[in-house]
Amino acid sequence: MKETEISKHTISVLVDNESGVLARVIGLFSGRGYNIESLTVAEVDANAHQSRITVVTSGTPMVIEQIKAQLSRLVPVHKVSDLTLAGPSVERELALVKVIASGEKRVESLRIADIFKARAVDATNDSFVYEIIGSPEKIDAFIKLMEPLGLSEISRTGVAAISRGTLTM
Amino acid sequence: MAERILSGSEVVLQALADQGVEVVFGYPGGAVLPLYDEIFKQNRIRHVLVRHEQAAVHAAEGYARSTGKVGVVLVTSGPGATNAVTGLTDALMDSIPVVCLTGQVPTHLIGNDAFQEADTTGITRPCTKHNYLVKNPDKLARTMHEAFHVASSGRPGPVVIDLPKDILVGKAPYLEPGQVQHRTYNPVVKGERSQIEEAMEMLASAKKPILYCGGGVINSGTQACKLLTEFTRMIGAPITLTLMGLGAYPASDKQYLGMVGMHGTYESNMSMHDCDVMVAIGARFDDRVTGNLDFFAPNSQKIQIDIDQSSINKNVPVDIGIVGDVGHVLEDMIKIWKAKQYKIEANALDSWWKEIEGWRSKRCLSYKQSKDVIKPQHVIRSIHAATRDRKTYITTDVGQHQMWAAQHFGFEHPYEWMTSGGLGTMGYGMPAALGVQVAHPDATVVCFTGDASIMMNIQECATMTQYRLPIKTVILNNRYMGMVRQWQQLLHGSRYSESYSETLPDFVKLSEAFGFTGLTCDKPADLDDAIKKMLEIDGPVILDVAVDDKENCYPMIPSGKPHNEMLLAQDTSGDEAIDSDEGMVLV
Ligand SMILES: Cc1ncc(C[n+]2csc(CCOP(=O)(O)OP(=O)(O)O)c2C)c(N)n1
Ligand SMILES: [Mg+2]
Numbered sequence: 001m002k003e004t005e006i007s008k009h010t011i012s013v014l015v016d017n018e019s020g021v022l023a024r025v026i027g028l029f030s031g032r033g034y035n036i037e038s039l040t041v042a043e044v045d046a047n048a049h050q051s052r053i054t055v056v057t058s059g060t061p062m063v064i065e066q067i068k069a070q071l072s073r074l075v076p077v078h079k080v081s082d083l084t085l086a087g088p089s090v091e092r093e094l095a096l097v098k099v100i101a102s103g104e105k106r107v108e109s110l111r112i113a114d115i116f117k118a119r120a121v122d123a124t125n126d127s128f129v130y131e132i133i134g135s136p137e138k139i140d141a142f143i144k145l146m147e148p149l150g151l152s153e154i155s156r157t158g159v160a161a162i163s164r165g166t167l168t169m
Numbered sequence: 170m171a172e173r174i175l176s177g178s179e180v181v182l183q184a185l186a187d188q189g190v191e192v193v194f195g196y197p198g199g200a201v202l203p204l205y206d207e208i209f210k211q212n213r214i215r216h217v218l219v220r221h222e223q224a225a226v227h228a229a230e231g232y233a234r235s236t237g238k239v240g241v242v243l244v245t246s247g248p249g250a251t252n253a254v255t256g257l258t259d260a261l262m263d264s265i266p267v268v269c270l271t272g273q274v275p276t277h278l279i280g281n282d283a284f285q286e287a288d289t290t291g292i293t294r295p296c297t298k299h300n301y302l303v304k305n306p307d308k309l310a311r312t313m314h315e316a317f318h319v320a321s322s323g324r325p326g327p328v329v330i331d332l333p334k335d336i337l338v339g340k341a342p343y344l345e346p347g348q349v350q351h352r353t354y355n356p357v358v359k360g361e362r363s364q365i366e367e368a369m370e371m372l373a374s375a376k377k378p379i380l381y382c383g384g385g386v387i388n389s390g391t392q393a394c395k396l397l398t399e400f401t402r403m404i405g406a407p408i409t410l411t412l413m414g415l416g417a418y419p420a421s422d423k424q425y426l427g428m429v430g431m432h433g434t435y436e437s438n439m440s441m442h443d444c445d446v447m448v449a450i451g452a453r454f455d456d457r458v459t460g461n462l463d464f465f466a467p468n469s470q471k472i473q474i475d476i477d478q479s480s481i482n483k484n485v486p487v488d489i490g491i492v493g494d495v496g497h498v499l500e501d502m503i504k505i506w507k508a509k510q511y512k513i514e515a516n517a518l519d520s521w522w523k524e525i526e527g528w529r530s531k532r533c534l535s536y537k538q539s540k541d542v543i544k545p546q547h548v549i550r551s552i553h554a555a556t557r558d559r560k561t562y563i564t565t566d567v568g569q570h571q572m573w574a575a576q577h578f579g580f581e582h583p584y585e586w587m588t589s590g591g592l593g594t595m596g597y598g599m600p601a602a603l604g605v606q607v608a609h610p611d612a613t614v615v616c617f618t619g620d621a622s623i624m625m626n627i628q629e630c631a632t633m634t635q636y637r638l639p640i641k642t643v644i645l646n647n648r649y650m651g652m653v654r655q656w657q658q659l660l661h662g663s664r665y666s667e668s669y670s671e672t673l674p675d676f677v678k679l680s681e682a683f684g685f686t687g688l689t690c691d692k693p694a695d696l697d698d699a700i701k702k703m704l705e706i707d708g709p710v711i712l713d714v715a716v717d718d719k720e721n722c723y724p725m726i727p728s729g730k731p732h733n734e735m736l737l738a739q740d741t742s743g744d745e746a747i748d749s750d751e752g753m754v755l756v
Contacts, residue, residue: 003486015353016352016353019302020290020291020294020300020302023291023294024294027294027295031295062482062486065482066479066482066483069477069478069479069481070479072478072479073323073324073477073478073479074299075298075299075319075353075354076353077353078352078353
């Protein structure tokens, strides 16, 4: 890859679930001017008090290397894994999408939801809330299609990711 | 061993004692009164009362940098902690091991905007290697020990422990240091063998090699410095040191080219520019070293050894990056070099040295002596000459005087040079000297400072007096913020905006007011006597030397320029300007 080419990477970080750890990670990104396209965090092992942070970021190969090295040297960080480099991985995001419409637009939104396997998790006479799960690109596409159909609010979780096959962190 | 239940303050003091701490630099206040009470009751740990919390951290840095041990700071909550921030940032930038205990309001008041509450862990997160807020007494002892481990291992740095008052007053179990093991933090010390082998092969094939070494070698310890010297002599290559690395290799050695970087020597920078294999050891390619990255050592292969993975490939991509402790890696390098009977080709090395001698012959550090006005460089050289036969430690403030000290005082050993490199903190010099003198009561400690810098922690004169610390503070008084004036001259059309020291105090009277001797000197002929007198006085002295106010610090790589476009003193008329908008936007 060209040294100046910017590419997107999904990085998983296993951390001790102690207070301030998320602030450390976010502070590192803002303080050093790195991008955060998406960031999710939740405890994954209650007994071991470990959380997993998934960050989608972008940069030149050198910047991506820096990001990983900087993350690795944070004291509460157990492990940093670049899922984009580690091989094939699964990336999923969940979005709740509110569409306020009536008549043909309302019906059309239902039809598109069906194609995208999005579920209506709330409905009133004037609105739907769709739940859609998929890759960020799929969700982007869904949202784009909803735009002319009364799209009025979006809540997205950000990306959770894991490598395919037997490979673990 | 059974757990002992103590008070929180007792746990803190016990942990300090078990960590081998001899001295704490601090300043009391409401939130840390229980700790001060405990300090009062014991005599194992000495407390040095500074006069400003920033100075406490710089003193701890001076102590740490001159001993290789961890420096310890104790300050109160709120303003105590915020005053310490500059020192912490300084220690972070220069990788100095410091543990800073900060008081905090009781846990139940945290978040309530209580009196003297500050979000200390929030504020210090970006300026520490790590920080802790102790909310659970069971974790107090463990946190104390862990803090020392984190501060001193790997790439050293400052660690803050925020201690709510109720934790200090309440009961807490004590745990011995050895019982603590860290789950996530385990810095690599041993370098990857195959990479070191590859690196030695690359170096052995060099025609124009150079070793470029920094503060990491000193942090690695005296043994690492010995190994560096052994290795350098063995391979016969030239070596240059960064500002932070001075003393890691003897300055008087013929393979030493002097300091590298913006105010480094001509021969160092030209050699860096023209080399074909560069070995960076414990040095981080700081912008003050590299100059314009687009033209940095354009025809070289680079090997970098650093304990911090994130220092490798950060600014400058390298061909081989070895993560490990410099001392360990140097040991392996020497073994491999010997085992493989490597030798840099003699003819090539010979003509490389000939080229270097050509650059050396420019005598880039020379300056014109004058009968009427004292040259600042001459002050440094004279003091170097006068202190040669005694154990001497040097601290500096920030500005031209700092660069002149770095250029003209030859450092033969590690740990003898304390300066604020990464952050460039004016006000560092005198408090750092306090810490050095406390650690080495019988040594000569000289602080080179400027007329502007000295004012930034002048209150520490009281600390010098109180503890009878016989620090020799030498003001290279050019009545300007000289370094600012120099940049204004070169980059801003000689418009000396706010850089003149309009109302300086009478430093003799000031010294006397604080209870020690003040001396002045303004004639070249009187300088040696003044220095002699200063060194003979058995107590603190401020020597105020009136130096040439027009003198600029050369050589200089102007910001944004490559190494081979250095300005040399002899090529400058004294009122030249650098024609570069690019340089103007850089710092
Ligand atoms: C705390 C702080 N504020 C501002 C600066 C910017 N600065 C760098 S050098 C300098 C002038 C220092 O003047 P002086 O102490 O007289 O030293 P000289 O350069 O004259 O030797 C200034 C203001 C700094 N480095 N640190
Ligand atoms: Mg000055």
